[in-house]
Amino acid sequence: MYDVSVIGGGVIGGLTARKLARYKLKICVIEKENDVAMGASKANSAIVHAGFDAAPLTLKAKLNVKGSEMMERIASELGVKYRRNGSLVVAFDDKDRDTVTELYERGIKNGVRELRIIERGEVLSLEPNISDDVVCALYAPTGAIVCPYELTVAAIGNAMDNGAKLYTNFEVSDINKTGEGYEIISSNGDVIKSAYVVNAAGINADSIAAMAGCDDINIRPRRGEYILLDKADGGVVSHTIFQTPSDMGKGILVTPTVDGNLLLGPTAEDTDDKTDKRTTPNGLSKVLDRARKTTDRIDPKHTITSFCGLRAVGNTGDFIIKSNGTGFINAAGIESPGLSAAPAIAEYIVELLKNDGLELEEKSDFNPVREPTHAFREASAEAKNKIIAEKSEYGRIICRCEGISEGEIRAAIRQNPPARDLDAVKRRTRAQMGRCQGGFCMPYITGIIAEELGIPYEEVTKSGKGSEINIGKTKEI
Numbered sequence: 001m002y003d004v005s006v007i008g009g010g011v012i013g014g015l016t017a018r019k020l021a022r023y024k025l026k027i028c029v030i031e032k033e034n035d036v037a038m039g040a041s042k043a044n045s046a047i048v049h050a051g052f053d054a055a056p057l058t059l060k061a062k063l064n065v066k067g068s069e070m071m072e073r074i075a076s077e078l079g080v081k082y083r084r085n086g087s088l089v090v091a092f093d094d095k096d097r098d099t100v101t102e103l104y105e106r107g108i109k110n111g112v113r114e115l116r117i118i119e120r121g122e123v124l125s126l127e128p129n130i131s132d133d134v135v136c137a138l139y140a141p142t143g144a145i146v147c148p149y150e151l152t153v154a155a156i157g158n159a160m161d162n163g164a165k166l167y168t169n170f171e172v173s174d175i176n177k178t179g180e181g182y183e184i185i186s187s188n189g190d191v192i193k194s195a196y197v198v199n200a201a202g203i204n205a206d207s208i209a210a211m212a213g214c215d216d217i218n219i220r221p222r223r224g225e226y227i228l229l230d231k232a233d234g235g236v237v238s239h240t241i242f243q244t245p246s247d248m249g250k251g252i253l254v255t256p257t258v259d260g261n262l263l264l265g266p267t268a269e270d271t272d273d274k275t276d277k278r279t280t281p282n283g284l285s286k287v288l289d290r291a292r293k294t295t296d297r298i299d300p301k302h303t304i305t306s307f308c309g310l311r312a313v314g315n316t317g318d319f320i321i322k323s324n325g326t327g328f329i330n331a332a333g334i335e336s337p338g339l340s341a342a343p344a345i346a347e348y349i350v351e352l353l354k355n356d357g358l359e360l361e362e363k364s365d366f367n368p369v370r371e372p373t374h375a376f377r378e379a380s381a382e383a384k385n386k387i388i389a390e391k392s393e394y395g396r397i398i399c400r401c402e403g404i405s406e407g408e409i410r411a412a413i414r415q416n417p418p419a420r421d422l423d424a425v426k427r428r429t430r431a432q433m434g435r436c437q438g439g440f441c442m443p444y445i446t447g448i449i450a451e452e453l454g455i456p457y458e459e460v461t462k463s464g465k466g467s468e469i470n471i472g473k474t475k476e477i
């Protein structure tokens with residue numbers, strides 16, 4: 001019997017579990033996939049928005065500004081890469097200038113600090129590669145970038161280090177109300193009992209809410225396709241550059257990532273299919289065309305991968321974060337700026353649990369700090385040599401593009417939450433994320449996973465059941 005069960009191992013579930021792990025509570029995170037960070041939290045623009053987009057007084061506006069202010073400290077505690085690079089919304093004509101002015105006024109009402117409109121000369125001094133057609137921009141120095149899946153993995157890892165339990169491959173398919181709380185039932189018939197429940201199931205939060213009797217939530221998926229360019233292009237811009245937003249989203253952006261790549265996207269296309277994460281020639285060429293309007297310094301030959309994320313668009317226009325009155329909290333419709341707002345959403349959810357009667361007594365031994373997974377990669381040559389002298393596996397480079405050693409891969413499999421497939425290793429270490437996208441190192445990483453988990457080589461998957469990549473031997477010896 002858990003005190004609180006959090007359904008969904010995304011950034012919202014992860015930071016909520018971490019917040020709850022401060023208290024004397026028995027908590028768990030329930031995730032349907034083989035790893036955490038498998039939903040929108042792994043495929044988004046990775047921007048910590050300053051907070052000028054959302055309409056004043058909405059939850060989106062309040063929690064965005066607060067979350068963005070909290071993010072730097074949380075990222076530092078969790079050893080997650082974060083960079084306050086500032087953002088620009090660029091205007092190409094008078095109509096855009098009006099939109100930029102509207103965003104400025106909204107931002108001031110929302111309490112965004114240091115916001116100002118700058119003219120072409122200053123835009124050019126900040127971004128020398130900006131298009132000749134840009135006339136002015138909204139400049140938000142408080143805008144930032146973070147690695148969203150690293151943040152999610154680290155939040156859940158830190159919650160686990162502080163006592164939380166993680167259930168993966170547990171697809172919630174039914175929920176019963178009992179005298180003591182709730183029974184959460186998986187598609188395999190497993191049952192977890194819990195006094196309180198948090199529904200942070202992203203795109204499926206509406207069906208989970210309905211299982212607990214909340215029928216008024218409806219989530220529609222909206223696809224967003226991206227192009228990721230090589231690190232050689234990471235310096236084309238230094239700020240996050242948006243074009244003016246529309247009803248469908250914040251428009252196509254061009255931004256550096258915390259790891260030094262250049263990210264372009266996303267598209268915005270409504271769909272009925274909650275699993276459709278394809279990228280399409282049409283979507284990707286739209287991304288490229290529009291991004292080139294911001295700067296003509298984009299070379300599509302430097303594309304290393306493309307991906308698609310699904311926004312969970314709710315039916316109220318705002319985040320839907322509320323209790324059913326009996327200890328079941330829904331966190332639904334957490335579309336953008338959900339990543340930016342996540343630290344504040346987690347606090348808000350814990351307040352709702354408290355209002356529903358959850359007792360919060362602080363633990364004396366809660367440790368908010370997590371060793372960064374990139375510590376070895378970024379250490380000095382001297383520090384690296386010292387580690388290699390003690391553990392020789394740190395001296396064997398497995399991923400040549402990103403320079404990731406066997407030691408780092410083994411650590412990712414042993415650390416909380418343990419990496420148990422190839423993509424999970426990739427999200428924790430960056431091995432397979434470079435120019436060759438795993439072409440060279442994947443067979444070696446497969447072998448390391450098999451050895452660490454004690455399973456046959458052929459059973460190692462790309463990202464859980466149904467993604468088997470080694471289906472047999474080419475030669476019998």
Ligand SMILES: Cc1cc2nc3c(=O)[nH]c(=O)nc-3n(C[C@H](O)[C@H](O)[C@H](O)COP(=O)(O)OP(=O)(O)OC[C@H]3O[C@@H](n4cnc5c(N)ncnc54)[C@H](O)[C@@H]3O)c2cc1C
Nearest residue numbers: 008010012032039040041044045047172202224338339340
């Ligand atoms: C294209 C795009 C761009 C975005 N850009 C930004 C941005 O730049 N800045 C920003 O602030 N926000 C951005 N967002 C929004 C942000 O990504 C989300 O708000 C945030 O990731 C939502 O996190 P979550 O935990 O609610 O959902 P998710 O990350 O989707 O997590 C939900 C989890 O629940 C699990 N789950 C689902 N059903 C079940 C079930 N039945 N049983 C058990 N587990 C289940 C899923 O597998 C998943 O792991 C963007 C989103 C998209 C899609």
